[in-house]
Amino acid sequence: MKIIVAGGGHGGIAAASILAKRGYDVTVYEKNAEKDMGYDWTDIFAPSALDAAGFPMPDKSKYSYKENMTFYGPGFHTALRQNIPEDKLEIKMERADIYAHIIGCAKENGVKFVFECPVLGPVTLGTRVVGIKTEKGDFYADLVIDACGIDSPVKRGLPSSCGINPETGKNNQFYVYRAFYDRATDDEVEDKYKVCLFAEGKLGIGWIATEEDVTDLLVGRFEPFDLAEAERTAEYYRQSNPSLGKKLKRGGQFVKIPVRQPLSKLVCDGYAAIGDSAYMTVPIIGSGIANSFKAAKMLADTVSKDYDGAFSSDSLWEYQVKYYSALGSGFASLACVKEALTVFTPDELDYLIDNGVINAGDMSIDADTTDLSSILSGKTPDDIKKKVRGVVKDKALLKKMLGVGKKMAAVISVTAAMPKRYYKPDVDRWVKNYEKAINMSLV
Numbered sequence: 020m021k022i023i024v025a026g027g028g029h030g031g032i033a034a035a036s037i038l039a040k041r042g043y044d045v046t047v048y049e050k051n052a053e054k055d056m057g058y059d060w061t062d063i064f065a066p067s068a069l070d071a072a073g074f075p076m077p078d079k080s081k082y083s084y085k086e087n088m089t090f091y092g093p094g095f096h097t098a099l100r101q102n103i104p105e106d107k108l109e110i111k112m113e114r115a116d117i118y119a120h121i122i123g124c125a126k127e128n129g130v131k132f133v134f135e136c137p138v139l140g141p142v143t144l145g146t147r148v149v150g151i152k153t154e155k156g157d158f159y160a161d162l163v164i165d166a167c168g169i170d171s172p173v174k175r176g177l178p179s180s181c182g183i184n185p186e187t188g189k190n191n192q193f194y195v196y197r198a199f200y201d202r203a204t205d206d207e208v209e210d211k212y213k214v215c216l217f218a219e220g221k222l223g224i225g226w227i228a229t230e231e232d233v234t235d236l237l238v239g240r241f242e243p244f245d246l247a248e249a250e251r252t253a254e255y256y257r258q259s260n261p262s263l264g265k266k267l268k269r270g271g272q273f274v275k276i277p278v279r280q281p282l283s284k285l286v287c288d289g290y291a292a293i294g295d296s297a298y299m300t301v302p303i304i305g306s307g308i309a310n311s312f313k314a315a316k317m318l319a320d321t322v323s324k325d326y327d328g329a330f331s332s333d334s335l336w337e338y339q340v341k342y343y344s345a346l347g348s349g350f351a352s353l354a355c356v357k358e359a360l361t362v363f364t365p366d367e368l369d370y371l372i373d374n375g376v377i378n379a380g381d382m383s384i385d386a387d388t389t390d391l392s393s394i395l396s397g398k399t400p401d402d403i404k405k406k407v408r409g410v411v412k413d414k415a416l417l418k419k420m421l422g423v424g425k426k427m428a429a430v431i432s433v434t435a436a437m438p439k440r441y442y443k444p445d446v447d448r449w450v451k452n453y454e455k456a457i458n459m460s461l462v
Contacts, residue, residue, distance in 0.1 A: 020328040023160040025138045025151050025173045027056060030294035030311025031166020033072035036125035037319035045130050048153055050137040057114030060197050060270045066110045068309035071316050077120045082110040089210040092372040093217040093365035099379040138167055140176035148289035162330040163290050169277045171296040181287035182450060190241045190361045191279035193305055196249040198271045199233045201264035208262055219255060220365045227260045234263045241361065276305045280354045280457045281347040283450045286335035291318055302354035310346055317341040336441035348434040352427050359423045362461050367416045376411065422461035429456040
């Protein structure tokens with residue numbers, strides 16, 4: 020049986036590696052050259068995810084452990100310092116080294132790669148995906164795994180009858196500029212990994228990570244911005260962060276990542292989405308590598324059970340059930356926390372931080388975070404309501420906070436009701452209810 024992976028996303032390559040090792044004929048089609056895989060920066064992820072996908076740990080010279088972050092509100096009044104246990108710390112690797120490692124392993128397992136081959140869309144026969152269109156021609160397979168990213172042309176080209184909504188939605192995509200500048204001073208820095216929420220009152224985040232010889236700057240917004248704005252923002256951060264130099268050493272790239280609830284429907288006949296194509300990031304921090312590796316194992320196990328090679332919505336639905344059960348349901352409710360940040364004013368956010376409604380424990384988020392109970396003092400929406408009612412007296416802010424609790428409750432309820440077996444009328448009804456819940460307004 021032949022399987023195509025459209026795009027070289029981490030989850031797609033991981034699924035390809037597992038399936039090829041199990042005897043499937045798997046080919047990855049990727050737009051970039053092999054030498055250009057990965058952005059010119061570091062990434063963080065939980066090392067346990069490598070094992071989940073069947074990858075060995077890379078050589079120790081290729082990674083280090085990430086330090087805890089310190090979060091600040093718009094007014095920089097209160098420092099919220101993470102305290103993630105050592106055994107939960109993520110590893111930090113160059114994106115190019117991550118790709119070199121997993122591509123090398125995948126090739127050893129028998130995966131074929133076609134680089135410099137942009138994917139243009141799906142080839143369909145009725146409601147079934149039977150292949151992909153590329154700049155090098157059409158290619159056919161029994162199953163297409165979509166790892167083309169947030170704006171996947173495969174997902175966007177699916178017939179509406181497949182029931183997969185390709186629209187990301189407002190405030191659900193994050194525009195990021197990342198650059199490494201020289202380290203301008205040798206002075207000791209107390210908070211080496213500083214994250215700024217809504218600096219200058221802008222809807223977004225920034226970070227300044229002071230390393231041995233460079234300073235890593237990230238500027239993230241919910242709306243597109245240009246290089247001039249990125250450079251102006253960098254100058255703003257230099258006023259209070261003298262280690263941030265002006266000489267660009269590397270990076271200087273813009274990317275877009277999903278920060279929302281997982282895709283409502285991951286599969287249709289002959290098709291399965293993974294990684295950014297399926298919005299598999301931790302909604303608050305945007306990290307998705309670990310989730311994609313874990314999802315790859317779930318998808319490969321589901322595919323391997325389809326002995327007839329039908330790869331229908333029916334047989335692939337188990338993959339969605341597994342993902343939502345292990346990760347997706349938690350991320351769906353966690354995304355409500357991210358959405359809350361988009362409706363607070365800078366003064367309201369400062370108030371919540373300064374008065375302990377948002378505290379250091381709430382910000383101790385890592386790539387293994389899968390639900391609200393691991394980051395919030397309250398474990399249920401009702402607990403959150405009790406917490407904020409005791410502190411928040413401003414009626415407008417209280418309304419927003421209670422709106423978060425109401426939406427969380429709706430999302431938790433609907434994800435728990437996802438059908439365990441595929442029956443199209445039931446699935447269509449659930450998808451409609453899920454999308455209604457995740458699109459609820461907080462105010």
